[in-house]
Amino acid sequence: MSFLDLPFMRTAFAAGLLAGTSLSVIGLFSATRSVAFSGLAASQLAALGGVIGVVLGLHAGASAMSWALVVAGLMALAFLSRSRKTSADSWVATLYVLGAALSVLILSKSPRGESEALGVFFGNILSLGSIEVWEAAGLFIVTAVGLALWFRRWVWLAFDPVGAEVAGVRAGLWNGIFVVFLAAALTLSIHIFGVLLTFSYLILPATAGLLLAKRIRGLLIFCVISSAVVTTIGFELSFRWDFPTGPFVSALLALMAVVGRLSTIKK
């Protein structure tokens, strides 16, 4: 028996595949900015928004709360990182701690705090419905269209921000568009995956791809294919061996990145 024989597993797999491959490509821009953990901090802030929304009973507004917190958090990160006396990583850690601590504190006052905490941090991919699949499909389409139109513009801003700005690219505008887009992707993914798997998709395929790919096109293809293959393997093995699916896929993604690094060590 395969996991595809079960309807709820098929639903979870479709959502995971669509959102995971989208995140893996979006994550290239986090992984190449030397502050990969900003994705983790942003994910945690999205989770905090979800927690606040749920605890306040704003179920429809929870996503908006998450989105707003991620945008605010990434803007705050850009501002705080300007300090020459501290590293950007310190502020990433600060925002992560803030998001995680506040999430736990708020959940501690919730009647179902412990179970909700597990959902926030590790997600519950097997409890998804068709709405989440459609949301993930929407994310996939927006990601594909956005990157098809503007991928090179964002690459230039990440490769040589001053040069791009001098040549007329409005860095503030385009970075702002990316932040809004990233926030939307994280908000949706946190809802589907929880923090751990969202961050895993965001950083690990990109990390392995940057190690192994020799061309930009190959890098994009690697991110999409590797996250799809690992998702499929993860679903199948976690189903067969009775492990929680989200953490299992996260572990496989991490293993892929480590194997990628080991394979580049010259004999």
Place this chain on the structure above:
Amino acid sequence: MPTLIQFENADLGYGSPPVLRGVNLQIDVGESVGLVGPNGCGKTTLLRAVLGLLHPLSGQVRRGPGHRFAYVPQADEMNLLWPLTVADVVQLPARALRWGGQLTGEDRRNADEAMIRSGVADIKDRLLREVSGGQRQRTAIAQALAQSPDVYLLDEPTKGLDVVAERDLLALVAGLSEGGKTVFLVSHSLHIPLNLSKRILLFHQGTVISSTPEEILNQRRLEEIYGVPFVHMEQHGHRWVVPTR
């Protein structure tokens, strides 16, 4: 020549106190200008003001209309995590500025010519992170050339290069000036703009002093600015000024 940019009693910086005070300068189209001074003296601040990325804290900065700028970063400023080939880097601005990233025939011709002129055509399929520092810097210049700008801004283009790579690169930079383009060349060492630029801006204690290369060779002027004596050497048409003990 029309004016490219004019600073009128401009204070420049990122807050109080300003990095540069009371800057009065006029740079004309086609000038070759060297910016010289120790690290942290305000060269990059002035460059950012020239580019329009920094507005004056007080005073005025007036720019002539319609000029296209291209910035040549230091080799270590480029983000080498991306698997970009030399050709990818040279074509990147054209792709980035077009929807969908598709190049036109003219874009390809410009990029090919820029790579030939910069001496990187034979390494165009190699990854930028796998070529030497000199080749990387040449690639950055090729990227600027491919944009067909009116004004080039080169930030420490010889930083970290060996002497032969530096010589070759400076010959390439000299070619930019001879083509009638405006060139701003930032350097922490005096001898590079001394041999390449028609005007030298010396940065000293928050002020900008505009000099000709001939004035730079006046050792008393340098001694006033740096507080140490200098000697002047010249051989095979190449000039150096170096501080003495």
